[in-house]
Each structure stands twice: as C-alpha cells, then as structure tokens.
Amino acid sequence: MTMPNFSHVRPRSLKEAIQHLSSDGARVHAGGTDLLGCLRDAVFETKKVVSLSGLKDLRSIRETKEGGLRIGTLATLTEIANSRIAKDRYPALAKAASEVASPQLRNQGTIGGNLCQKPRCWYYRGEFHCLRKGGNTCYAQQGENQFHCIFGSGHICYIVHPSDTAIALLVYEAALRIAGPKGEKLLPIEKFYVLPGQDVKKETVLKSNEILTEILLPPQPKELHSSYRKVRARQSWDFALAGVALALKFKEERVEKARVALGGAAPIPWRSKEAEQTLTGHRLSTESIARAVEAALRNAEPLEKNGYKVDLFRGILEEELRAVAKS
Ligand SMILES: Cc1cc2nc3c(=O)[nH]c(=O)nc-3n(C[C@H](O)[C@H](O)[C@H](O)COP(=O)(O)OP(=O)(O)OC[C@H]3O[C@@H](n4cnc5c(N)ncnc54)[C@H](O)[C@@H]3O)c2cc1C
Ligand code: SF4
Secondary structure, rough: OOOOEEEEOOOOOOHHHHHHHOOOEEEEEEEOOOOHHHHHOOOOOOOOOOOOOOHHHHHOEEOOOOOOEEEOOEEEEEHHHHHHHHHOOHHHHHHHHHOOOOHHHHHEHHHHHHHHHHOOOOOHOOOOHHHOOOOOOOEEEEEEEEOOOOOOOOOHHHHHHHHHHHHHHHHHOOOEEEEEEEEEEEEHHHHHHHOOOOOOOOEOOOOOOOOOEHHHHEEOOOOOOEEEEEEEEOOOOOOOOEEEEEEEEEEEHHHHHHHEEEEOOOOOEEOHHHHHHHHHHOOHHHHHHHHHHHHHHHHOOOOOOOHHHHHHHHHHHHHHHHHHOOO
C-alpha cells in the first residue's frame, strides 16, 4: 500500500494544536511509529496530521514536590527506560518501557503514543471491514484468534490492549492529564480505556480534539514491591502474548494492598480484582499464591485457538508472586 496524501502541521502551542485537531479528521502525530503504519495500511484515513514535536514542554520527566513522578507524554520510551527515578521508584514502568519493540522504536516512540496506539488484531489491521471499523462482523471470533483476548470481550470484539507501559501504570494508580478545547482534566488510568461493550469503535475516552499531555504517578511507599513481566512469541520486536504487573504493599509480612494487572489478556489493561482480593491480608505462601492464581483465571473465556493463554497467565503470575515471596 502507498501512503495517502494529507497535510502536516507543527503547532507551537497546545492551544494551536487543539485548534488544528478540531478540524474534521485531523490526527495527533507523536513519534509516528504506530500512526504512520495505520495510515499506510488504510486502517483509518486523515486529511491532516498534527505533529506534537514543537511542544517541548511535553517532553520532561521530573519528580513532583510530593515525591511522585510527572512524565510528559512526548518523553520517549528510551528516556523512561533509562530514567533514574523510574528505575528506582517505579521499576515496573521502567522495565515495561525497556521491553517495548526494538531500540529504534523505543528511541522514536513516545509514552503518549504507546498509551494511545491502535490494536493489533490482524483483521483490523488488514482489509477486513470488521465491527471495530464500522462493519457488522468480528472475523476473529470464529477465525484466527490465537493472539486474541480471554477477558473483557463482551462477546463483541476480541482485541488485546497492546501497550506494555499501560499495564505498569495501572498498578501504580497513575492519572492522565488530558487537554481539550474546554481546558484540562485529570483522569485515573483505569477510566481511560473503553471496553467493546461500551463502544466497539473506541479504545479510549479521548475525543478527536483532545491531547494526552502528562502522566502523574503518585509517590510510592518504601514497602512496595513492584514488577513487570512480559512473555512474547519472539524475544524481540514483539507485543506481549501475556504480561503481568504487580504492586504489593506489605505490613508485617502480610499483603496490605495488592494491585495485579494483566496485559495481552483483554481489550483494556486488565486489573485482576479477584487476585488482589485473594492476596490481601495474607502472607505469600504456596497456598495463597495458588488461590490468587486460580482466582485471577477463574472467569477467563478463551476462544478456540487461544486456550494456551490461560495456562501461560497461570504460570507467569505464579512465578512472579513466588519471586516476591522469596525477595
Ligand atoms: C514493529 C513494532 C513493534 C512494536 N512493539 C510494541 C511492543 O512490544 N509493545 C508496545 O507497547 N508497543 C509496541 N509497538 C507500538 C508503538 O509503535 C509504540 O508503542 C510507540 O510507543 C507508539 O508511540 P508513537 O509516539 O510512535 O505514537 P504515534 O504513532 O505517533 O501515535 C500512536 C497513536 O496515538 C495517538 N497519539 C499519540 N500521542 C498522543 C497524545 N499525546 N495524545 C493523544 N493521542 C496521541 C496518535 O494519534 C496515534 O493514533 C510496536 C510498533 C511496531 C511498529
Ligand atoms: S477482534 Fe475486534 S478488531 Fe478484531 S476482527 Fe473482531 S471486531 Fe475487528
């Protein structure tokens, strides 16, 4: 396929960028690693591409005065993976960023684009006019569904949410700042993503004239153990078949608070409240880990060709929890 024609603008202010986005069919361009592929493959069309590269304020990573972290959405994945504060205090995020795609894509790709990227379902990315593109069928439901979801489809659309960093941000309870024509708002990341049952044509609540500007991570207690683990079919350049992010806070050796999120599992970053509830109040033991793993996968709904994911999630969740127990 060839790249279609579109105009390209490079605004100098957020206000100007939002004005450009208010014209019909305009699209945000950050690093372009996902956007340009979507345009080339006609996943969607645009008349105007609005580059954010002139908005230097959106690039910084800095500590907040409360001891949290503020990340501008134009920070690259490499910058986040190498950030000293991220490595020390938010290791699941630094690890997730370091495992996205290849070094070239991490140098070019931004965290904002990582959170807003389009799904990878091969029917959606191909020439199929499926439900998500406004058609009336999901081709994956009875088709080649080995990489599709096991939770949250609503029996409508079976994409998996593709971002590694979103899974980590979910366990740190990050908030996202969104700028639009009416000003700014702050939204917990848990409310940012949209399930097919809410709207099958959208992945996030962002409107076409809104821009994700920053990510705010609250300060984390010293007793928090957090981690990210990704399993992929190939060791490089690949999305998660299965991912697990954990953030466990301990008090007197018992789990006081647990956050468990699964990637490659559902159309949104999937919080396993079942596992969290099962872990809370208990020591990490062989029995409590087994109960949490069982709870996390109890409501899985695998398709014909992705049943292996249930065992894969069981395995990596158990391994990750055992690693915490040993540490
Ligand atoms: C070969 C390959 C492998 C990949 N592997 C992985 C992987 O393993 N894990 C993973 O998580 N991702 C992966 N990606 C996906 C993606 O390219 C990167 O995650 C990258 O971070 C996207 O960022 P970008 O700045 O290039 O986004 P862009 O391509 O510029 O934008 C992506 C989308 O987000 C929108 N957008 C971007 N920034 C904003 C913003 N600030 N506000 C509102 N909307 C915005 C754009 O309009 C566009 O729709 C891969 C991509 C490729 C091509
Ligand atoms: S899983 Fe979703 S994106 Fe893929 S074919 Fe079905 S409706 Fe389309």
